[in-house]
Amino acid sequence: MPRERSPNRYRAFEIWRESKGEISNREIAHQLGISEKTVGGWKAKDRWIEQLNGVLQTRERSTPKRAGAPKHNQNAVGNIGELLYKTPTPSHTVSFAGSSPTMRTRCL
Template sequence: MARERSPDRDKAFEIYQQHQGNITNREIAKLLDIPEKTISVWKLRDKWKDGIDCSTSKTDCSTTKRRQGGQPNNKNAVGHGAPAKNKNAETHGFFSKYLPEETLAIMEEIQQKHPLDILWENITIQYTAIVRAQRIMYVTGKDEMIKELKNAEYLSLPDPDNPGEVKLVPVKEAYNFQFAWDRQATFLQAQSRAMATLQSMIRQYDELLKSGMATEEQKLRVEKLKVEIDKAKGFGGEEGKDDGFIEALKAGAKNVWADEHEHT
């Protein structure tokens, strides 16, 4: 049995219409005391934006509908109409049928983002992952070794200290060993690939800035990053550990952490 349509769904659209679309999903959600994600899903499925456009410009909407059809007097579609409850007209009609509401809400938010903002967020995530990896993958010295149990076989024997109970005694064990040079080499390879990806994204961001589609704020972001990189080059001590990363941004990943590797 189909779930009854919520009366708040129509109320939410009325509020959106009253504000000519100049109101956020969060504000509507607060007015109706319902989750913001629910508003996002309704907005996507009911195509609120198209409803606003049609109410403000009926001529354009009717013209658009005629252009989407076939030639005048064309009868190719006679007897071949869309099935009941067809959602071909929805932007995400196919997805709305199969994807969960939370995913649809995310898609709605992504649609409202500028391509440059999406790319910048990816740059930030990649940069963060690279910096965070320094602590996780740090090798203390050339003699460092990690011993990890791979598999083992045990034998059950009576426990002399606890009558009536048994204890497991290992009879066969296999270990994996990771030496410092192996870990460092693996780390450098992975880091080089990550930095090459970051460098490519920054280059792409620069190209989009030159295309004239960027705002002043979007232009300042990458300039700020470049200034921070230049400043970091002059620091010593702990900050100096990022020198390899800084050089990789400008000259590629060939000499990533070369100095640190030589002194290890």
Template sequence: MAKVRSPNRDKALDTWLEHKGKISNRELASLLGEKEKTISNWKCRDQWNVVLQTGKRSTTNKSESKGGAPKGNKNAKGNRGGAAPTRNTNAVSHGFFKRIFPDDEETLHIVKEIETKSPLDLLWENIVIQYTAIIRAQKIMFVQNQQDETRVLKKQKQGDDLWEEEWEYQHSWDKQANFLQAQARALSTLTSMIKQYEEMCRQGWANEEQQLRIQKLKTEVNKLNEESNPDPVIFKDDLHE
């Protein structure tokens, strides 16, 4: 059975448009008796910001309210019902991803996940991945002291009467310099993604919980930068909040 579209979904958009986007998700949820998270999901899926800018509403999911396909639709003609055949290309939009990605269950699962996520969710996941990589690098690239030298065997050669070996030496100051450069680039990328996330929050993409988690991460990033940079503050606006 098709999921029935909630009448509050359209009411929420109408109310939000009446306020020209100046009403919070929490206020809308209270007015309509819905959860704040539900309002946030509707806002992302129905692209309220696009509707506000263009005046055109998305036709996505309109058939939900009728409990089936639009009148005159022949897509299901001759279909006996039941689940789609195994490996059905419908699992991937227009078969596009299936043509360019490996044909395995894990890849198809990732594609299906992407289709249900909002742009804000996708951005947050990339922020988490980037931040995790930076934290892991603290241990992987750690330089203990000035005597922390690494010797790597590059080449071995055996002659008639001798054995040759070529070694590469990585001194502590070289390793530390490489680490600082890599960390600076990674932090710059992370900072850019966080600022993009905040801009989407200001445009109404995020609920209160999503806004709080980015503020918490900004604090963590500033602390991380304090440990390796004499001029520690990345997000200077935090000082005035």
């Protein structure tokens, strides 16, 4: 069972919120008689700035993560990522009779 949070943690946030984020970690620590680093850790872990602005972010990505390995990765042979980034090479081209010189080769 986890330890109960320190009451100073709640007090530190209240002091910071009442000052609208203007007070320094050092001043909060001095008022509560604790370490400045402790206040900084609480501030980061509890996301005080996001709470003050009312913008609590989810852990959702803004852009979807691409599947597969990076382009030209030798370990990606046969993976979907390798197929997405495949560039045409002479071994993958076919000539079409009667086509114009600019359209003579096409990627399969």
